[in-house]
Amino acid sequence: MSTAPDKTQKLGRVVLWIALALLVAAPFIGLYPVFMMKALCYAIFACAFNLLLGYTGLLSFGHAAYLGAAAYTTGYLVRSVGLSPELGIIAGTLIAALCGLVIGLIAIRRQGIYFAMVTLAMAQMIYFVFLQAPFTGGEDGLQGVPRGNLFGLFSLANDTVLYYVVLAVFVAVFLFIIRIVHSPYGQVLKAIRENEPRAVSLGYDVDRYKLLAFVLSTAIAGLAGSLKTLVLGFATLNDAHWSISGEVILMTLLGGLGTFAGPVIGAFTIIGLQDFLSDRVGSWINVIIGVIFVVCVVAFRKGMVGELQAWRQRKRAG
Amino acid sequence: MEIFGIPIQAFLGQLLLGLVNGSFYAMLSLGLAVIFGLLGIVNFAHGALYMIGAYVAFVALDKFGINFWFALVISPLVVGALGVVIERTLLKRLYKIDPIYGLLLTFGLALIAEGVFRYWFDVSGQSYPVPDLLQGATNLGFMVLPNYRAFVVFASVVICLSTWFVIERTRLGAYLRAGTENPTLVQAFGINVPMMVMLTYGGGCGLAALAGVLAAPIIQVTPLMGSNLIIVVFAVVVIGGMGSILGSILTGLALGLIEGLTKVFYPEASSIVVFVIMAIVLMIRPAGLFGKEK
Numbered sequence: 001m002s003t004a005p006d007k008t009q010k011l012g013r014v015v016l017w018i019a020l021a022l023l024v025a026a027p028f029i030g031l032y033p034v035f036m037m038k039a040l041c042y043a044i045f046a047c048a049f050n051l052l053l054g055y056t057g058l059l060s061f062g063h064a065a066y067l068g069a070a071a072y073t074t075g076y077l078v079r080s081v082g083l084s085p086e087l088g089i090i091a092g093t094l095i096a097a098l099c100g101l102v103i104g105l106i107a108i109r110r111q112g113i114y115f116a117m118v119t120l121a122m123a124q125m126i127y128f129v130f131l132q133a134p135f136t137g138g139e140d141g142l143q144g145v146p147r148g149n150l151f152g153l154f155s156l157a158n159d160t161v162l163y164y165v166v167l168a169v170f171v172a173v174f175l176f177i178i179r180i181v182h183s184p185y186g187q188v189l190k191a192i193r194e195n196e197p198r199a200v201s202l203g204y205d206v207d208r209y210k211l212l213a214f215v216l217s218t219a220i221a222g223l224a225g226s227l228k229t230l231v232l233g234f235a236t237l238n239d240a241h242w243s244i245s246g247e248v249i250l251m252t253l254l255g256g257l258g259t260f261a262g263p264v265i266g267a268f269t270i271i272g273l274q275d276f277l278s279d280r281v282g283s284w285i286n287v288i289i290g291v292i293f294v295v296c297v298v299a300f301r302k303g304m305v306g307e308l309q310a311w312r313q314r315k316r317a318g
Numbered sequence: 319m320e321i322f323g324i325p326i327q328a329f330l331g332q333l334l335l336g337l338v339n340g341s342f343y344a345m346l347s348l349g350l351a352v353i354f355g356l357l358g359i360v361n362f363a364h365g366a367l368y369m370i371g372a373y374v375a376f377v378a379l380d381k382f383g384i385n386f387w388f389a390l391v392i393s394p395l396v397v398g399a400l401g402v403v404i405e406r407t408l409l410k411r412l413y414k415i416d417p418i419y420g421l422l423l424t425f426g427l428a429l430i431a432e433g434v435f436r437y438w439f440d441v442s443g444q445s446y447p448v449p450d451l452l453q454g455a456t457n458l459g460f461m462v463l464p465n466y467r468a469f470v471v472f473a474s475v476v477i478c479l480s481t482w483f484v485i486e487r488t489r490l491g492a493y494l495r496a497g498t499e500n501p502t503l504v505q506a507f508g509i510n511v512p513m514m515v516m517l518t519y520g521g522g523c524g525l526a527a528l529a530g531v532l533a534a535p536i537i538q539v540t541p542l543m544g545s546n547l548i549i550v551v552f553a554v555v556v557i558g559g560m561g562s563i564l565g566s567i568l569t570g571l572a573l574g575l576i577e578g579l580t581k582v583f584y585p586e587a588s589s590i591v592v593f594v595i596m597a598i599v600l601m602i603r604p605a606g607l608f609g610k611e612k
Binding site for chain 2: 131
């Protein structure tokens with residue numbers, strides 16, 4: 001009884017080490033670094049989203065707003081104010097957390113699908129603010145954001161250097177999320193997800209726990225947005241658009257809600273698909289994404305990692 | 319003549335425009351409320367169905383020469399039938415699980431619909447002519463009232479009130495409401511609840527299509543016309559509280575008017591005013607203006 005989960009954990013660890021080795025070796029085995037960086041940024045974004053939906057049970061339908069807010073903040077500070085990239089990233093993350101705090105305070109007044117609708121509406125408000133604000137470049141966005149020098153030492157203009165910076169941040173975020181989920185705080189979050197009234201009756205200030213989870217998630221989403229701006233050199237309205245909020249839901253759902261590796265695999269799959277298909281199928285990409293969405297919801301709710309775990313469990317039981 | 323330093327014609331014009339937008343908010347949030355009431359599903363595809371409704375009217379005229387008045391009947395039937403198919407094949411699998419999945423599924427459907435129509439019609443808008451009968455404008459003395467816009471407001475109020483009447487005042491409506499409370503018991507009385515659910519979803523989709531046909535002569539018909547509207551409608555739903563049918567009608571119209579007024583006095587804020595109101599309402603009444611606290 002007790003050996004079986006150990007075995008699964010051991011296997012999981014082996015897979016993680018192999019994945020990490022692959023990621024470290026990526027620039028040398030011919031994987032296009034900008035693509036890998038973009039996918040890692042979205043993986044961070046999806047991990048942030050999963051912390052909220054997968055572990056706390058809150059469906060935020062407006063996570064693009066925090067990605068976008070941080071992307072604009074970093075883009076503006078690095079390009080127009082001349083801030084160093086690390087300060088730009090910190091500022092972007094903080095601004096996203098601040099937006100998350102304000103919106104979270106309003107949104108946690110409602111639950112379930114209402115929570116989703118409120119976060120979506122508030123995110124749309126942020127979108128319109130960016131559309132009209134004087135510093136965002138309107139429809140064009142902020143173009144030509146320089147990558148600068150990290151700590152004044154390392155030139156990030158080199159794709160390989162920047163790749164390892166992004167990878168380091170990604171690994172840190174991944175471990176941080178595992179740490180949160182396994183902490184007593186994370187256990188309370190899961191308790192809220194499973195049965196909120198019971199968590200309340202146990203004396204937990206559920207709203208405060210949820211708000212903290214929301215702010216943490218939005219901060220990490222912001223971190224992803226800031227990094228993305230440095231990688232691609234621009235921040236546009238598209239970053240804050242609600243279709244991105246939908247995409248991050250799909251990445252998480254497709255990979256596996258409430259699993260650690262799921263959002264990462266989901267992000268790589270979707271970004272990979274988009275990268276591979278966008279030249280070949282044009283506007284059909286949205287249809288394909290929509291079909292994946294529908295299939296996931298109807299037949300495949302546990303996602304790739306979740307289904308695999310369930311399959312292993314069934315095999316062991318039977 | 320001026321009101322608050324703004325020519326009265328412009329002022330009333332914006333007010334009417336607000337009322338027209340409010341009519342669409344009301345019709346769409348009403349459809350959402352009906353579907354949510356019986357299926358427990360937040361129909362994210364509602365905006366896409368509204369868009370399809372407009373395109374059915376457009377294609378009917380363009381390819382088959384079917385005029386606006388017939389389109390008002392045909393388009394809701396076509397889209398309603400589409401809704402029935404969606405309900406039978408996809409939604410019925412989701413009734414017993416977390417409503418979040420219904421939202422996600424219909425979101426996926428909206429993406430598909432938008433993508434397909436983008437492929438067929440491109441993103442550039444198509445214009446649909448105002449029907450002959452309603453062309454021109456009536457001079458009321460203090461303002462010139464475009465006939466078609468007046469008709470839209472009138473038609474929307476009639477549609478909304480008749481839906482309200484059917485649901486709150488007829489035997490069919492009583493079954494529907496009972497079905498939302500306790501489907502098993504209603505089934506035991508010999509009422510075919512799955513059929514009722516199916517037709518309700520179809521009806522709600524038809525309502526969205528009807529709004530789409532009414533909108534076609536006023537706005538550019540584009541594949542994206544629904545996706546931007548649906549988020550505002552969600553805000554309307556949160557403000558009104560989804561429990562009440564009359565609530566969604568009144569909230570929809572009122573928010574359209576407020577948006578119109580904002581356009582007069584502070585145009586920069588007009589696209590966010592609804593969301594600001596939503597934030598304020600949530601702080602004071604988390605269940606919405608007409609919603610019941612659970």
